[in-house]
Amino acid sequence: MAEFDINILGCGSALPTTRHLATSQIIDLRDKLYMVDCGEGTQVQMRHMRIKFSRLNHIFISHLHGDHCFGLPGLLSTLGMLGRTGELVIHGPKELENYLRPVLTIFCKGLPYEIRINTVDTYQHSLIMEDRSLSVYSIPLKHRIPCCGYLFVEKQKEAHILREMTDFYQVPVRMMQEIKRGADFITEEGEIIPNARLTHPAKPAKRYAYCSDTAFYPNIIPYIEGVDLLYHEATFAECDAARAKETFHSTAKQAAEIAKRAQVKQLVIGHYSARYENLSQLKQEADEIYTDTTLANEGMVISLS
Template identity: 70%
Template sequence: MSDFKIHILGCGSALPTTRHLPSSQIVELRDKLYMIDCGEGAQLQMRRMSLRFSRLNHIFISHLHGDHCFGLPGLISTLGMLGRTGSLTIHGPKEVKDYLQPILDQFAANLPYKVCFQEINPFKHALVLEDKSLRVYSIPLKHRIPCCGYLFAEKQKEAHIIREMTDFYRVPVSQMKNIKAGADFTTPDGTVVPNKRLTRPAEPAKTYAYCSDTAFAPEIVPLIKEIDLLYHEATFCEEDSARSRETNHSTARQAAEIARQAEVKCLMIGHFSARYNNLSPLLNEAQEIFPTTFLANEGMVIEV
């Protein structure tokens, strides 16, 4: 079972409906949770999906439209009521702090933990977070206001020790860390045992990119080349392309074209306009260009 998962909390667009919640996702990697966008209802969805609030330490906001950030004040307040003491870092364009700080001053002045802000330049592709499990990069997007997506790149795990072989060669425990990192082993009589005889490779590191909201932007293709899973907004069908251009959003066909050009392994589309009661036309439109496309939906858990 994969330890890199995407939980879909909401995949609708700005106008609320009974079918979809506003944008929010949780990236789960090696027992840590990273939230991307926080529309209304995000914390309730975390409850429904049994995601532990205490494992969430980083929130990445793409831009300051309400359907991507109106859930933040409630979530921050709830974390305080749950007795959180560790800091919470919110990453995003500078406007995110401008929006949140007055609310925190008014309603959350006595939080038992610290809310930190990391300003991200939405016009620049850059490393914005690195920990022992992954690296997160910003992806400049094309929207009506400054907006960026995020690329989550898992770090390669260490090789697996073949216990029978390390026992056979009597490898000391003190050498195991070096061998996991790729070192050969030299026996007391000077024989060099190749690392490949003592280990087997770990599963390849996985990559996931979140691109919402954006107009058709082929310039992002090199930044997401050959990733494992791409989430790309598909707000409109091609027949509504005039509206997509007016609002700086993408059609399902355009999302699929980005996936095709980037040669990603799989495409998930979301941020659906409230005008569509039936999403099959969007899926069909995308699959004509990129067959390995599927629809996002609330409650889904995708293994990368």
């Protein structure tokens, strides 16, 4: 079972190529799946990567450019044909509903499951979804249209019981849940047994930040500071910095600068312009700022566990 994996389904930009697919990712957190963006080819990539459609309950759309959402109609239809019955929640800018409602009316009549659209304020950093496994926050980005990234924050697991110690102190089974949550144990004689003697701390909770598409925007740094993994768009090389500025995208060097300032633990770049057949230039420019930058690629699985 995956503890916290990021599956890269597509990492290209708007113009289709034979090298890269349109943007989409799947976050696998202990077999619960969360999709981020849904470009064309997403469901085919899910098949290639053997990702189970039935475990997907939330989709997060960053903005309404086609390379981030044109895969939605096909995916929604497929989920219906697979017999899905549980609710699917799609999070995204308010324009998302204007796009999806006609599609659902024309192509997805009679779906056996409910689709709920949760509108996200792309100009605010706020909690937009929470379940037992994680909390998801919006990250305001700077693009040509309303756009936001997403911060996925794993919830801290309970401590692990040290069975030999709880047996030694004869801790009743009914108290185990309280012990896991941090309670001390008081023996019949009144001795206080510290929780640290009865448990082993769980691994620290992980955080993943997804930032695509955006111009160089240092305002996001407080929201992503110290994350375990940052995915940041790097559409252009420095030789095309003027084009990046014009289209509200980032260069690889700018993505690395954000990672460096935010002191993130890992950086992965993607959303490559179709003009670059060889991505070594992007990696080299990013590495000059943030050492050991990783180039995203279709089929890549990055584990945070």
